Amino acid sequence: MTTQKKKKSYSARITKKEGLDLLKNADLLGLGSMADGMRKALHPHNKVSFIIDRNINYTNVCINKCKFCAFYRNADASDAYVLSKRKLFNKIRETIKHGGTQILMQGGLHPDLGLDYYVDLLKSIKAKFPIHVHGFSPPEITYISKTSGLSISDTLLTLQEAGLNSIPGGGAEILSDRVRKKVSPKKIMSKQWLKVMEEAHKIGMKTTATMMFGSVEGPEDIIEHLDAIRRLQDKTEGFTAFIPWSFQPGNTELFQNSKFKIQTPATGVEYLRVLALSRVYLDNIPNVQASWVTQGLKMAQVALRFGANDFGSTMLEENVVAAAGVKYIAAVNDIIQAVRGGGFQPVQRDMYYNIISENL
Template sequence: MSRLSKEEALHLIRHASLPELGKRATQRKEELHPDRVTTFIVDRNINYTNVCWVDCKFCAFYRHGKDEDAYVLSNDEIDAKIDELVAVGGTQILFQGGVHPKLKIEWYEDLVEHIHQKYPSITILGFSAIEVDYIAKVSKIEVREVLERLYAKGMTAMPGAGAEILSDRVRDIVAPKKLDAARWIEIHRIAHEVGMTTSATMMFGMVETDEEIVEHWSMLRDLQDITGGFTAFIMWSFQSQNTRLIEEIPTIEKQSSNRYLRLLAVSRLFLDNFANIQSSWVTQGGYIGQMALFFGANDLGSTMMEENVVKSAGASFRMGKEEMIHLIRDTGHIPAQRNTVYDIVKHYA
């Protein structure tokens, strides 16, 4: 199959019919995953702090250090969450802040080391590019050193959070203090070089153009060509409730399910070097989550024992493992629990 150009991707977004996109994306998915298995992971997001100085306008989760409900979790609080995860057969924790203005590399090293030693079976998917970038700055060391030191302590994977749309025009509007697009890519490149896997994300439905969406995919595809370090692509739509962005730009429209499925299908076709594309049932709901399996997705993501970031912005879907299995079976696929690097932990044939 020849590689889709940016122009072809744009054309598909704008002019292809939804059934045609579904057919093509499914065909491509089945070339890569011929066994009809749809995977999911049992993991837990741990929002270790909600203190953040970055002030993204689309975020309803963060607080400033002096706010009454600002917090940093203690090791005991984090352990209690991991104990619950282990009890239900979970394999991964996803650490997601706040970009705390004062926490330095030693704090993160101690945390990762503590968890890795106490829970060796749990994969630590930790700290997004913006957190890593800031840990480097506040600790006065290079990003590569941050990642090497955390890797040495047991953090083997980095989440793709903070990509939003990899366009500096968009970022200047929605998150002017956040790292720029090239830096996000660079930090993921370094993470791959250090030995970590990472995921790639996209949050659409703010102020971006179709061209900027395709450019975002193109930057991801280029890096994947070089390193092969991305395990998956995950996209979701902007959840506007309680955010400053919707107050400032009230004309931003909620994205339709049609738009979500359309972009998902084209991402499957364009990102031809990504094995795994995730469905985002947390923001789209269970039904569209299922439909996504017919538009290129081969993975349903996490059972989400806990999610506070998009929940703060109005996305409140929840799902247990049994429901996830049922939902996958209902579509004629075979459910399987996977780990962070997409190895199968258990089939539910």
């Protein structure tokens, strides 16, 4: 196959058409081997990194109500919440105690929380703790900008000044509006997601990018997504990592409503195929994460040979995927063992992929 020959040198970029052909037709091991070769070329040291952090979901109230989400609540639901500062600080204290260096703050689009709330939250965290705040995905940033009347850029600058360090790549789902209109019609569309990221990169904020596949998209949508990310990265170089993961159907409208025709969640083979293609396609993004939270530790180990070079976060706490009934609980030690078992040296990193500790 000419595509494979071309990629052997890891120099020539694959086109959209070639990417689509690989996704649809390449045999799994051939594609995996290409991705593995590319991973080795980019990360020749045989180290696999992870970050010790905690996912803090400050509220589950959300006006977006995406059909693939099992986490959101209406404001008047009996189990709706906004985390108090006391609880939040306790969580951060615990995180630091467990060797954590970062918190990942994400939440719903709460109609009553304005820019002031976020500024105050960030300032009070930063006043108390030496911790990296990776927070607020593009839908949240957009919502805050809308409710405050500020531009995206000014919103980001305000949050940055208050202590926000970087932005997670959530809310990307599939960057194809055809799909978004079906599964998350109220969520920001592709262009807006990309715009927030571009603005963030412009003011020197690094971000990650995710992709949720396995819902109602087709292979073309996945390619569209990867291509949009690759194009923006050419321009800004602001993405540190790409994180593909598969739709977890438990307790979601998307799965329960038969009109969407999702009979089964993405299987392991499909996950690896998308992961490997991502590694090959996104030649300008340095890191690709394995998603042990959605795939389990064993598959995450295998993912290290299908393009991934990072194990993501230890997730001392994770609520969103758990709400969909998926619980792969892993302690830091389990992650270290899993990386070693996969044949790699585990190293602890920060958000910028600087190695913090090799003696694990």
